[in-house]
Amino acid sequence: MKAAPKTPKRKTPADFRKGADVFKALSNANRLLIVDALSRGEHCVADLTELVGLDISTVSNHLAVLRGVGLVTDDRRGTQVFYALRNPCVMNIFCCLDDFHAANDSRRHE
């Protein structure tokens, strides 16, 4: 059941702003590190804090940014909160990025 693409192509200024916000959320190395970790499964905040090696409040803020644009979900279970990627598409973006860099790097020594 595919959703009907009521707006086939034309993008509005709001669309671009929305897209820009998502990219901005991804424009930080530590947040990318977090997303990468989440791409391999859900993690609680403490885990992610250890991973990035910053204060837990800082990590919580990073997670809030990712949540703000809908990239991740939070699920409280007892005293812990587990984060996960909301959408596998994010992984695609990651793959695209890899391809992009690979292509550009190979182009370098032509």
Next chain:
Amino acid sequence: MKAAPKTPKRKTPADFRKGADVFKALSNANRLLIVDALSRGEHCVADLTELVGLDISTVSNHLAVLRGVGLVTDDRRGTQVFYALRNPCVMNIFCCLDDFHAANDSRRHE
């Protein structure tokens, strides 16, 4: 001839920084507008300037940002400079973004 993936998975901090830079370049609505235009074919700076409706120097700066991370190429032909997407992958990222938003939006009214 596929390039040998010497580094199959492990991402380094530098990788994340590099990725973050690309996303940062895409984290502006006007630049997104430009990329969208270029996704439909090359354009000279004057065209793009008319499209976004800003000073040509501003547009030139935006293009410099996109060039800086390798997203676009510039090709001088006479007195004009034509810009184009360096890599079709960028379009994939765009598509992913669309899917992402569509998925999130549909989730909104569940």
Next chain:
DNA sequence: AACGTATTTGGCAAACTGGCAAACCATAAA
């Protein structure tokens, strides 16, 4: 109540933003 886990808030220096204008560079035409 006390503990463990996470979020919020406030503060900070540093970096960055997006835009314009003016000066500058490069090519083509007169």
Next chain:
DNA sequence: TTTATGGTTTGCCAGTTTGCCAAATACGTT
């Protein structure tokens, strides 16, 4: 050479944002 056209670079701006931490707060379990 001069002039015109098309882009780029640089300087500048006020304002915003960044990323981080520490302290205060909230939530849940024991």
